[in-house]
Amino acid sequence: MSNIKKFLYLNRKAPYGSIYALESLEVVLIGAAFDQQVSLAFIDDGVFQLAKGQDTKSLGVKNFSPTFRALGDYGVTKLYVEQESLSERGLTAADLMPITYEDENDGFAEKPSINVVSRSELAGIMREQDVILSF
Amino acid sequence: MTTLHMVNKSPFEKNAMQSALGHALKGDAVLLFEDGVYGALKGTTVASELGRIAGEVKVYVLGPDLTARGLGGDGRIADSVTVVDYNGFVDLVTTHQRTQAWL
Amino acid sequence: MAYVINGTEVEHDEEGYLTDINQWNPELALEIAKGQQLEMNDERWEVVNFLRNYYDEYQVAPAIRVLTKALAKTMGPEKSSNKYLYELFPYGPAKQACMIAGLPKPTGCV
Incomplete structure (x- = not known):
């Protein structure tokens, strides 16, 4: 199909201080019904969305971080995380939760969805997109 | 008259924490909560701000907000910062003559 | 608006979805199904239990496309x-x- 476009959701906000992160995730889930090529990027405070071990019980708000692990079922298998944004925040890839998808074209092998990329690599990825949605 | 300075914004997005620390005087306290808790992390580009005022101004961080964000584990927070729970938050409010929010 | 189970009221929205998912129990499921003119049988329970497990793990109810794909994997293509x-x-x-x-x-x- 020629009308498949490349969509990138650009996430720049921390998860619970504002509604952006949750809204972005919901739009991704809804948008995934439209058979487009969707990927997510996490830069600036957006990298905090993927921090592992989130536990919001004492806050009384929903911990939506497990939902990132469902994205593979929705055909969203590329989550780009910017290395510089991690480093500025004292984080490494090991501080992020493991997220995998099953590759249907490779015997359902489990593969990592998170790709840590440099700022310049991400700039290149952004240039390849048809649509970038900012959250 | 000491002041409790309250910061709920990420220091990587807003300069509220930097400004609060810059205006806090000896005996004041700074409480980091909500997205402000990211300012308490070790090894970040803003961590040196905390060191600069250590000894003059006590910095506290709200534990439940750390835990929610996956930062509740050992060794994630700068050594000069003290973790408090909701009761500790109330104590801070009552032991300072006023609170000032840095939005 | 509420379902009533053994004299206890369990609130739901105007469409019938529970206000608080923690109030769910199997008996309540039978009651909700009755309101939908459905009788629960093993096949329906399989799907309902699958959805509950999926939600428990991912904190999201799967879209239909995701549901069929995931069911195919665990229960086989005919189901x-x-x-x-x-x-x-x-x-x-x-x-x-x-x-x-x-x-x-x-x-x-x-």
């Missing part, structure tokens, strides 16, 4: 076709089964 699921839940498997499972309405489900 995952759209046709099979619509026979069990005529008003939409994602919608109706989620309601019986006590989950929120699936994201993007109109």
Whole structure:
């Protein structure tokens, strides 16, 4: 199909201080019904969305971080995380939760969805997109 | 008259924490909560701000907000910062003559 | 608006979805199903339990496309076709089964 476009959701906000992160995730889930090529990027405070071990019980708000692990079922298998944004925040890839998808074209092998990329690599990825949605 | 300075914004997005620390005087306290808790992390580009005022101004961080964000584990927070729970938050409010929010 | 189970009221929204998913129990599922003119049988329970497990793990109710794909993997192709699921839940498997499972309405489900 020629009308498949490349969509990138650009996430720049921390998860619970504002509604952006949750809204972005919901739009991704809804948008995934439209058979487009969707990927997510996490830069600036957006990298905090993927921090592992989130536990919001004492806050009384929903911990939506497990939902990132469902994205593979929705055909969203590329989550780009910017290395510089991690480093500025004292984080490494090991501080992020493991997220995998099953590759249907490779015997359902489990593969990592998170790709840590440099700022310049991400700039290149952004240039390849048809649509970038900012959250 | 000491002041409790309250910061709920990420220091990587807003300069509220930097400004609060810059205006806090000896005996004041700074409480980091909500997205402000990211300012308490070790090894970040803003961590040196905390060191600069250590000894003059006590910095506290709200534990439940750390835990929610996956930062509740050992060794994630700068050594000069003290973790408090909701009761500790109330104590801070009552032991300072006023609170000032840095939005 | 509320379902009544053994004299206890369990609140739901105008469509019938539970206000608080933690109030769900199997007895309540039977009651919600009755309101949908559905009788629970093993096949319907399989789907409802699957949805509950999925929600428990991912904190989201799966879209229908995701549901059929995931069911195909765990229960085999004959129990995952759209046709099979619509026979069990005529008003939409994602919608109706989620309601019986006590989950929120699936994201993007109109």
